[in-house]
Amino acid sequence: MTTELATTFDPAAIEAKWYAHWEETGAFRPERPDAEPYTIVNPPPNVTGSLHIGHALDNTLQDIVIRYERLRGKDALWVVGMDHAGIATQMVVERQLEARQDKRTNYSREEFVQKVWDWKAESGGQITRQLRRLGCSMDWSREQFTMDEHFSNAVLKVFVDLYNKGLIYRDKRLVNWDPKLKTAISDLEVEQQTVAGSFWHFKYPLADGATLDSGQVYIEVATTRPETMLADMAVAVHPSDERYASVVGKHIILPLTGRRIPIVADEHADPELGSGAVKITPGHDFNDFEVGKRAGIAAGEMLNMLDAEANVCQTADGLVPAEFIGLHRFKRASENGGGVDGARELVVQRMKEAGFLIPHITKNKAGEEIELDAEPRQIATPFGDRGGVVIEPWLTDQWYVDAAELAKKPIEAVRSGEVEIVPKTWEKTFFNWMENIQPWCVSRQLWWGHRIPAWYDADGNAYVAMSEEEAQALAGVGVALTRDEDVLDTWFSSALWPFATLGWPGENSSPLAGEEGGASAPEGEGSTTPVAACAADPSPNPLPQGEGASLLEKHYPNSLLISGFDILFFWDARMLMAGYFNMGERPWDKLYLHGLVRAADGSKMSKSKGNVVDPLGLIDQYGADALRFFMAAMESQGRDIKMDERRVEGYRNFATKLWNATRFCQANGIGKSNTVKAPAARLAANQWIIGEVQQTVEALDAAMADLRFDAAANTIYQFTWSRFCDWYLELIKPVLSPLPPAGGAGGGPETSDGDTPSPNPSREREGDWSAIQETREVAGWALDQILVMLHPFMPFITEELWHAQGERNHDLILAKWPDPRAEVSKEATDAIDWTIALTTATRGARNELGISPGEKLAAFVANPSPVASRVLDRSSAAIERLARLTPVTIGEAPAGAAMQVTAGEDVFVIPLEGVIDIEAERARLTKALTASQKEAASLEGRLGNASFVERAKPEAVEKAREDLAHHQGEVTRLTGALERLG
Known part of the structure; x- marks a missing residue:
């Protein structure tokens, strides 16, 4: 029995209802023990996060795939969880403390970590609720968290295993240091911003009476960071630069410090840039660090002139003048209470006073030459994305992973095709990065996260083990040990996501959380638990007891990973490394990289520009189905998506079209179908729609196999709107309508054997009833096929209509994928x-x-x-x-x-x-044609002007191209219309 639908489609009325129903009934992971597995894992969002438009795209694509495979009968598992987000989460809790005039250091480490757990229990995980609003059919019964005990055990085991194989080591190297957060951060957390700065030129005097061939007694160097000269250790010139050939190997007496530093030959120096000579500060610049190593300066000998807060400290050689000690690296007028010079200003001032500053000569508006201390420049400057301050390359002892060794198998896998990257164009980028990969710094100076399982004796020797008890056994009885204070980079733990979420390492390591003998949280320093970084997790969906091994065996490797291209290196590539190291095989068969969602004008969304789009606002206005369909329809491989709210509204109209078409069916006695196979059909229109269903299924399957989301969405859209709603329902109206009066125009579609249903009322009622019954069966079946095929894209409305069409013994989410298996007459179609x-x-x-x-x-x-x-x-x-x-x-x-x-x-x-009126119509069309021809010619000229294309705003160029395409189309249309007039 059908359920009469409301006259108006209201997404809000059905979305919450159906999602709660699916989750409560276990529909997201039906019991299919013997079915072929299909597995994806979501990129775990930060526990501090909220749904943004990029999340909406990423998770919509994943949900389309998992719902599609579930409908095809697979044991479809979508692993869901959250990342503990070390820096972001610690910042949130610290800000809460600051709001109460409190701070982290007023507490012990264990007390603060417990406060983080308390925050997570109360406020964390907002994004998981928002993912439900989007319709994501994740297996919430197995929700994971990177700080869950079983996951933490996996993290520590991987660290220990890598260390024991020599692939993790402690080293002194430069890192991206955030002076505000006082921790190293990853490259991903560094944002390049262009800021107004200066370019200073200085004289560095040659030592021992040396001179250049020109007779000059100094080498000119230029820098945007004059304060770093306090730790300069060399000046580099290019080996082929004849200007400096006579002084290579000689020395300079560094102004202000009096440090004697060598002149070295290195290809890093560009003879065409400035003077061709470059000051080298290996302890505060990544390029200089490499130059220093090539010059024979060991990392342990490189000078550090800044403390953790970017204030000047004394270098190891004791040559920094006392007046600089304690100054900030550069002036921060808003923070220093009235303008005390920072180290940068003071260095420039002292160099100028001593005659070592080379002024910049320029002209004022009147054309008169003037002297400036420095040349004004726009400088690309690294900022921490969370701390918001300039990042300082800082020389510290950190833990590193030998990424180059771990990258070998992933490179081989992608090159051989064992792992497929889609679109394939990303392979070149992948190889370029992986083949030139640098050591991966995995330690962070935080309290929240997986604490590094290393203990040190009084001599600094490290003992790496799963627990303090094991470390003590390695060190020997009576050796006092101190635990490493640092935690691991969150990318290290998330790299294990494809297998640790499935229960790895299971019985081969510590028991899983919740099992007998499982690890408990530490109670303080000296705990012997493997999970020595966190207090008890009050959250929890621990991995179900006894399921780990079977899950891992069946669902690893995963089938597919979908992610944004922007985390190809930071997450995707590292999962490949972790998968091959820990599991001996790939983490997934295929990697799909999607683009970014941009503003309507093609610019990148940012809060500062005010062009950020809230997906939840779009859901409130148009419904989750409309937003999801927009994302799929616009996702074209290798291209970013331009946000277009009108398109979202258009797909809401598409949903309304389907809603009204179903109401039409109900009004004409068309209900649910009881068959997956197509019903028998004699009428041509019915045979035609059966054939159209078959073609649509084939096209949809082909598009999904190639992960062409746009093609898949367009396929089901065109079939639903045009073929079924517009044409088929129109074609069958005469069959379903009451018999017309004699002589009336009620002829229906022809039948496959050549008989046409007669419009004459003398036709036998039994014949009419047979055609009506057939048509109702076929129409109900075709509508069911639409609901199934459209379900991965628009799950809410399709589930509602599925049940409205009659009593069912299962939900649509668990239906069978279309399999028409019908032969239709080509003559009829x-x-x-x-x-x-x-x-x-x-x-x-x-x-x-x-x-x-x-x-x-x-x-x-x-x-x-x-x-x-x-x-x-x-x-x-x-x-x-x-x-x-x-x-x-x-x-x-x-x-x-x-x-x-x-x-x-x-x-x-x-x-x-x-x-x-033929002449009037010809005049109207001619006038419109002339106008479009003129406008098209103007636009072609503008776009043909290289100056316009290069200098105009990108959105203006794009608008011109769109206008040109419109007018060119109008020229074609109007020309055809005039030709019709003869």
């Missing part, structure tokens, strides 16, 4: 396609010439094709009803103005005398 083509062409021609859609027009066809003859003979009433052509005469058209329309190979001539 050709007839319907021909009728549609004729009707479409006629309606388009009417519209171009301003002829009323309902006006009946006479038509002539001189030499009809066999299909035309058959349709005209058997279904002239249908031609009259749909195309509004009557009578249709087989023969030559009379002389005079006429328009032509085509259907297949048939050309119909439609006289226009007396139908329209």
Whole structure:
């Protein structure tokens, strides 16, 4: 029994209802122990995060795939969870403390970590609720958290295993240091910003009376960071630069410090840039660090002139003048209470006083030469994305992973095709990064996270083990040990996501959380638990007991990973490394990289620009289904998505179209279908729609196999809107309607054997009933197929309509994927396609010439094709009803103005005398054509101007291209319309 639908489609009324139902009934992971597995893992969002438009795209694509595979009968598992987000989470809790005039250091480490757990229990995980609003069918019963005990055990085991194989080591190197957060951060957390700065030129005097060939007694160097000269250790020149050949190997006496530093030859120095000489500060610049190593300076000997807060400290050689000690690296007027010079200003001042500053000569507006201390420049400067201050390359002892060694198998896997990257164009970028990969710094100076499992004795020797007890056994009885204070980079733990979420390492390591003998949280320093970084997790969905091994065996490797291209290196590549190291095989078969969602003008979204789009606001306004469909329809491989709210609104209209089509079906006795296989059909229209379903399923399967989300969405959209709603329902109206009066125009579509349902009321009622029953069965079946095929894209409305069509023994989310298995008459489907083509062409021609859609027009066809003859003979009433052509005469058209329309190979001539004012219409079309031709020519000239394309704003260029395409289309359309007039 069908459920009568409301007259208006209201997404909000159905979304919460169905999501709660699916989750409560376990629909996201049905029991399918013998089914083929299909597994994806979501990129775990930060526990501090909220749903942004990028999340909406990423998770929509994943949900489309997992719902599609579930409908195909797979044991579809979508692993869900959150990342503990070390820096972000610690910042949130510290800010809460600051708001209460409190701070982290007022607490012990264990007390603060417990406060983080308390915050997570109360406020963390907002994004998981928001993912539910989007319709994501994740297996929430197995929700993971990177700080869950079983996951933490996996993290520590990987660290220990890597260390024991020599692939993790402690080293002194430069890191990206955030002076505000006082921790090293990853490259991903560094944002380059262009800021106004200066370029200073200094004289560095040669030592021991040396001179250049030119007689100059100094080398000129230039820098944007003059304060770092306090730790300079060399000056580099290019080996081929003849200007400096005579002084390579000699020394300079560094101003201010008096430090004696060598002149070295290194290709890092560019002879064409400035003076060709470069000051080298290996302890505070990544390029200089490498130059220093090539010059024979060991990392342990490199000078550090800044403390953790970026204030000047004394270098190891004790040569920094006392007046600089304690100054900030550069002036921060807003923070120093009145303008005390920072180290940068003071260095420049002292260099100028000593005569070592080379002024910059420029001209003022009047054309007069003036001297400036420095050349003004726009400088690309690294900022911490969370701390918001300039990042300082800082020389510290950190833990590193030998990424180059771990990258070897992933490189081989992608090159051999064992792992496929889609789009393939990303492979070049992948190889370039992986083949030049640097050591990966994995330690962070935080309290929240996985604490590094290393203990030190008084001599600094490290003992790495799963617990303090094991470390003590390695060190020996009576050796006092101190735990490493640092935690691991969150990318280290998330790299284990594809297998640790499935229960690895299981029985081969510490028991899983919740099992007998499982690890408990530490109670303080000296705990022997493997999970020595966190207090008890009050959250929890621990991994179900005893399931780990079977999950891992069945669902690893995963089938697919979908992620943004922006985390290809930071997460995707590292999962490949971790997968091959820990599991001996790939983490997933295929990696799909999608683009970014940009603003409507193509610019990147940012809060500062005010162009950020809130996906939850779009869901409130248009519904989750409309937003999801927009994301899928716009996701074209290798391209970013331009946000277009009008398109989202259009897909809301698409949902409304389907809603109303279902209401039409209900009003005409069309309900659910009881078969996956297509019903038997005699009527041509019914055979045609069955054939269309088959073609749509094939096209949809092909698109999904290639991960062409846009093609898949367009396929089901066109079939639903055009073929089913517009054409099929129109074609079957005469069959479903009451019999018309004698002589009325009620002819329906022809049948496959040539019989046409007669419009005459003397027709036997039994014959009418047979056609009606068949049509209802086929229409109900076709609508069911639409609901199933559309479900991955629009899950909410399809589930609602599925149940509204009649009592079901299962939800749509667990239905079977379409499998029509039907043979249809090509003669019948050709007839319907021909009728549609004729009707479409006629309606388009009417519209171009301003002829009323309902006006009946006479038509002539001189030499009809066999299909035309058959349709005209058997279904002239249908031609009259749909195309509004009557009578249709087989023969030559009379002389005079006429328009032509085509259907297949048939050309119909439609006289226009007396139908329209031909001359007035010709004048109107000619005027419009001239205007579009003129505008198109103007736009072509503008776009052909290289200056306009290069200098204009990108959005202006894009608008010009769109306008050109519009006017070119108008020229074609209007030219065709004029030709129709003869």
